[in-house]
Amino acid sequence: MTKYWKSIDSKIGQDKDKVQEKKITWTNRRNFLKLFGFGLASTFVLSRCENAAHKAIPYLIKPEEITPSMANYYASSFFDGDKYNSILVKVLDGRPIKIEGNNLSSISQGATNSITQSSILSLYDDTRYRKPKVNGEDSDWGTIDIEIIDQLKKIKEENGKIAIISHSNISPSTKKIIADFKKQYPTTEHIIYDPISISGLLDANKESFGKRLIPNYKFEKAQVIVGINADFLGTWLSPVEYTKQYVQNRKVSEDKKTMSRHIQIESGMSLTGSNADKRIIINPSEEQNLIANLYNYIANSLGKKEISASKCAIDVSKLGEELLKNKNKSLVVCGTNNKKSQLLVNSINQLLENYGKTISLNNALLTKQGNDKDMIDFMSNLKSYKGIVFFDCNPVYDYPNSEKLTTSIKNTDLTISLSTIPDETSELVKYVCPANNYLESWNDFNPKEGTYSLAQPCIQEIFDTRQEQVSLLKWSGIKNDYLEYIKENWKSEIYPKTNRVFDFGDFWTKSLQDGVVEIDVKSSEPKFKNNLSSIKLDDNKKSDLELQIYESVNIGSGKYANNPWLQELPDPVSKVTWDNYAAISVAFAKDKNLETGDVIKINNTIEIPVLVQPGQAKNTISIALGYGRTVVGKSGKDIGTDVYQLIETKEFRQYSLGKISFEKTLNTHELATTQSHDSMEGRDIVRETTIDKYKENTESGNERHKEIEKHHQSLYKEFKYEGHHWAMAVDLNACTGCNTCVAACSIENNVPIVGKEEVLRAHEMHWMRIDRYYAGDPENPEVVRQPVMCQHCDSAPCENVCPVGATNHSSEGINQMAYNRCIGTRYCNNNCPYKVRRFNWFDYNKSDALKGNLYDPHGMTLDLPRMVLNPDVTVRAKGVIEKCSFCIQRIQEKKLKAKLENRALQDGEIKPACQQTCPANAIVFGDLNDKNSEVSKLYEQKRRYHLLEELHTLPSIGYLTKVRNKS
Amino acid sequence: MKEISGYYDKEASLLSAVKSLRDNNIKIKDVFSPYPVHGLDHAMGLRRSWLPRAAFIGGAVGAISGFGFQAWVFTRAYPINIGGKPLMAVPSFIPVTFECAILFAAFAIVLSYLFKSHLGAGADNKIYDERATDDRFVVVLDTADIDNNEAEKIKSKFEDSGAMDVKYQD
């Protein structure tokens, strides 16, 4: 009987030609069955012929760059008015299906954050506007343009004011278009606001340096980092870039036994705070005073003049000492939207001589430009505007006291929204001119001084939409299409700044291909003007209960509230999905007899469930923004509570309230968390050490590894992996827990969304998770994190017990799942000590043989969202176990590629989705049989251990111990 | 005359009847009783049944084929690394081997029993007396080649040993 090889194993040693020579013979039983089966199947298929009426038109001439089933990557840019990322868009068979970071960009450095990762689903958001609308009725562009231009002209004639409201705009061409628009309609004002404003920082810098900018922070250069309510690893300004920098000086190895020290001063437990070596917990009201005290301490030590400030409760001398010791190697950042605080911080950095070292004013970040004052003015003069254009923004939702705006929109003659999806604002306006998704649009960006990038459409407009810029061009009466416009703009504005090695055509092509152009802008550091002498500190009094409002890592400002991927992504700290909550401290909960899930009423206005959060400031409640959307698709609607309306608008928008009242209601509201137990129970799960101990002994904290290796024995011979032996190393010291890997993994592998109800029942499907444990004092705990995915054990307890052999081991050391074979006994999952296997409890994907039992609370199986599925990964049916596959499809793709190119695979060529997107470079995948691979080198580190290694499961994931910089 | 049968209502009289018939060299065709009578097989001179051997053979076949099949599947038909266990995972094969042995043995003996005894769904065996499954004992003699005289003698033998009734059958 002919024998087909089933694995590379059985093939090794066989004559290659012989394998190819095998012929299919008719007499073979198996072939008979095959043919018989085919006959039977075709009978069924043919009998259903009348259904197969899809229209498929083949290419007459195949486009050069498109090979069916082979992905193309297009460089583009992501900017949502808040955060910037240079990206690559994976387009397969005409559909963008995945976003990766662009390696060429110094901002993203190949990484992304979870919002960028997930933003691709917004392209396929089923709630998107499909047509322009007038007063809520469908219309067409021709009609709507005529009407709008008419009205604009009328307003112009009447000399009425027109406002274009937008978030920060970093597109040079768009800016120019708005300028053109202004030329056409001179009464136009462009008002910029940021939902999460940093106006205070910008203004402080203006005062200190004469330039309203965000300086270029260099976390990698700092030995001591002090973050004051600045979640720079999670949400603040440019978290991906900062994480990349931060981790550089956090990673340790046998060759580099130093790391920076990170002190975080904050009220709520932020992602950044949870990574700090030391956390100082303050109430928001204490912050400015603390900064002032710190300033005084440093000034005093340096013989400079102090400012008048009352003594603060927290002793800052140690902190000041540490900073002084690391003069010009330290960095103090503050995330509070308060000019005075920011001025003080600037002065501290100045005293510490950090400017030019860890902070540069060159190449300033431009992603946030909003001026609180502009918006305050606009809101107070609403009546004077005859026309308002909402340029991809939603102030009715994300600006405080928006009732005024709501009423005024109704009374304004001309209101236009350029939103892609229905939101609170666009539902009120007269004209909805739906914009393209950014993946359907041309655009250019200038995220940093000297850095330019392009965005190119990766798919034709799915609906009858038009990008904002085109609308403005049209209304301004400019005939150019936007691409031409950008090109011209670049030719005249940007190209001249380059060294002009290429002619413009080549420059343009190269820029488009690379996605980014980075030009060295050298200018001298601006002079620092310290005028603290006149500063008068805010009169903050510590109260019984304060409120801190923060930006959540996953949902951000709330723009992506309808993105179920982001909603289901657990919060990096609390692990809560599908909700925001009022974080309260353990002591407060005890005092007030509150438990997680109890609903409280704050200031008699909002009701919100509490979450007992270790490390929370005792008298402060923290609540995330971005929830409580009312006009949004199903996934975001009525999820959580909106706290934008609690923000106080004084000179600056204040994201903390000095005094609030609260009362406990009788209601409860279940919060869906993915992790219900926070303590490691003294187990040897995350191993850690301190840098001092590490310097003495690189094995410190990991002594047990050697002990266990000594007893490493087996009743049977271990399998030898002769070709590749895939493995992964996870550096627990690098991982910040930002969750981007989880998002990327879910997107890459078609992990279904199950919705809050199912998460509550512990039915979430994520293939990887980031375990977070607290240790020590519950009021100020230490936090450890550990990404856990399938450990690909070489002696896997799960494989043994599968009755049908649906899960088994590949010849390259991968624990593989044959979904087709799986009958869903869940035995493997029970027997997995890591609990990384996930079961398809329902038919999440519309792939079940039985009809009418779809479980898809968030419409992921509708025709449109389905487009985002990765065709290289099987969609799993109901009743099937699934789990991390080491992105087997990527391994196969690269192996095939190398084979076609007739070369050996290179180390680092294969990157699983989690590794590729990790901003912390915490994950390294590779071949253990290649002794020079990065993963092999990491395996050599004395910090390497395996999770539950005493069980002798022989995992293929190695963890490197966490090192803290504390004594 | 083909058969003579004697009817008893006591186990003891049955046993003595059978004994005396055998002492007189009269061939007993069969005895029917409502329950297995202790010592009857000795009295009738029945040989031990070979049925346990069927079970033994069945069990051996079951065990060998069970084990062989598993070994073939794991080492020849589709060798695959499962949990790092050896392909020839003998301890893992024991349970199935054991179950196969028991199953084959049980079916071998039961089927042999039914086959040998002409028992089976819908089988239509001759019933001498319906009370033989209740409280009567019946001794049936094969008398195809004996004459009336002898038959009378046999009848008296029956009656002597306490038979309630004696019947002739052609």
Add this chain to the structure above:
Amino acid sequence: MSEISTREPLIEGNKSLKDITDDVFNPIIAKPGKLWFLGLMIAGSAALIGIIAIVLTIWKGIGLWGVNKTIGWGWSITNFVWWVGIGHAGTFISAILLLFRQKWRTSINRSAEAMTIFAVICAGLFPLIHMGRFLLGFFIFPYPNTRDVWVNFNSPLLWDVFAISTYFLVSLVFWYVGLIPDLGTIRDRMKTKFKKKIYKFLSFGWTGSAKHWQRFEVVSFTLAGLAAPLVLSVHTIVSFDFATSVIPGWHTTIFPPYFVSGAIFSGFAMVLTLLIIARKTMNLQDYITVNHIELMNKIIILTGSIVGVAYMTELFMAWYSGVEYELFAFINRATGPYWWAYWIMMTCNVISPQLFWFKKLRRSIGFTFFMSIVINIGMWFERFVIIVTSLHRDYLPSSWEMYKPTLVEVAIFVGTLGIFFTCFLLFVRFFPVIAMAEVKTTIKNK
């Protein structure tokens, strides 16, 4: 030398052979009472509810159950093990007690075996429906297919397939071999033509020939010899489902014998529950005497104590081993969120059966009935404790979860109770509940 009369008679009432036949036969031709119909209705509707719940589960998905990412098996496998355990008494009684020449078994073995078969049917249902892809359940059989894939002979669940099906078939055959002579009796006494025909078919042409009887005895004895290790193997293999794993609280070597004695313990309890009802409603007091009940109670003390020793051994070893996970698992059982389940188990299985050391209680029908139900509850909780409390907090605290059954799961369990009792009620109506022929061999009045 004293006479053999030192042994008390096994059945009471000084029965003649005919009396026995009448006592067993009469209920079969008698019109069933209202109570029987009422029972059948209740059991039938329970079964129907269960079937609806099963269909719903297969159609909608296992998500209808309370199991989750951490606790993959909840009520389904708890019920499976519970039913399999109950299904051990019958074959234990007919096989092991036969080998040990415990003649008192003859009065109870028929109904105990029937119970075994019905319990195994109920048990076998759960592994089938707990599969996510019930419709592809046939994958677990090693049949030749075009892809040339076979099953995984390393998997205890696969061993289960072989063990449970072998056990079911052998028990069925064993039971039926014993039934054939009694069915012959019924056939011969049946007056209605139609019924006679049916019993004729069922009785396989039994005549009562001495040769048949000789073979019958040999076959029974050999089957008993085969079934005895088979009984041990079945629950042993069920215990392997847990013991082969690496989960603390599951992986312990004592499981095989401990599960077997637990199974016999619970099986006897269920036999008692049923027989105490049956002897009352069917007037079988002479056959199932207080002596029988006392003997069964003694086996209950024995097996219950073995189970108790096993609990203690596990507890001690959890500490002695020095494995932190193991120790935690046991502390968590006793004091964790499922402490109540653990203490129900302890009270019902270890502490309360010790009351049977008192002869008075051992011979009290009412108390025995009460205890039989207590033990059934206790043994159900034992399986629940083993499955749920071990899984819900295993190695990584990040994955710790709680498990709560849903209505669907409860309905399925109630459904299997319905199926079980429906079968049993039909059995007592149409089949001889007492092994007549075997009882006849034990009486002296013949």
Add this chain to the structure above:
Amino acid sequence: MENLNLTFKFSKKIKIVLTVLIFIGLAALVYGILNYSPEKIWSALLLNSVNFLTIGLGATFFVAVHAITQSGWHVSIQRIPEAISMYLPIGAIFMIIMLFGLNHVFHWIHEVHHDPIIANKEAFLNVPFFIARLIIYLSVWISLTYMLRKISKDSDVGDGQKSLIKSRTYAAIFMVFFALSIVVFAWDWLMSIEAHWFSTLFGWYVLSGVIVKSFAAIIIVLAILRYLGYMEFITKENIHDLARYLFSFGIFWMYLWFSQFMLIWYANIPEETFYFIKRIDDYRFLFFLNLALNFLIPFLVLVIRKFRRVLWIVTAMAVVVFIGQWVDQYLMIFPGTMKKVPTIGFFDIGLTIGFIGIFLWSVLYSLTKANLLSKNHPYLEESFHYENT
């Protein structure tokens, strides 16, 4: 029956043979002391002490079980296990002698302060408690065994029925205590040799070995008595029954061995597997010989009904099992106590022969103290009149 009152006569000839055996044992001991390390000598002493003590214990178990279950078949041979159980006090003396060599056998005694895993077990594994436990087992075992023996002896001159009822009570107490104590005894004297290792089944596994080897001992003693011309009343059915017990408890032993091994093999956790790795790698021959002697050979022979009814075949199998159990015990003790793999030679075998001498002396002596037949036992008749199918 005329020989109801027959007792055993312990003839000079037999005594001489037994003395020779004992002297072989002494010679082996002397040879051992001169040639081997104390570890090996104490290990061998432990092996034999425990082995024969538990045979005596198993005999009491036999008596107790049959009393409780109201069996009748065994009555004709009941005096043999009773006589065997009378070895217990002598076995106890050897156990007490063993106390002087504890630190040569149990490495936890000196490692308790260096080894955290052992230190964790100190509440259980400490010498005073260890000795206290031993004294408790021995005193309860011996006193209950004597009670049972006394009741049985008394029945010869009194009312058999009453004695039976009385013995049931003591048998029940013995069973409860035995079931608990033998498990803990096994942990103490056998499992703690490998102080790191643990297995919940171990106690029951040892128990199954105890039962099977006491059956073997009963058969062997019976064969000796038959050889000497006693016990002619033993029927083929009795032999068949004994063989069946040997056969089925052999299977039971195998079942427990397999359960323990398979579960450890399957999970493959080093903290458990090292026990078997050591034994398979270093004691390969004995490891597999153990299975052959205790299961495979007796199984294949005794599965045939004819063989089960022939005394010499059954006796041969009993001897095989007896040796098998010795090997099993050897595997429990020596790999744990010895640093290097020892060889089995004159010393090991001679010492066991010596123990056999003492053991048989004790058994035969006890047989002279009562009738060979428990003549007033109410079920005596039954044991002569039954048949095996």
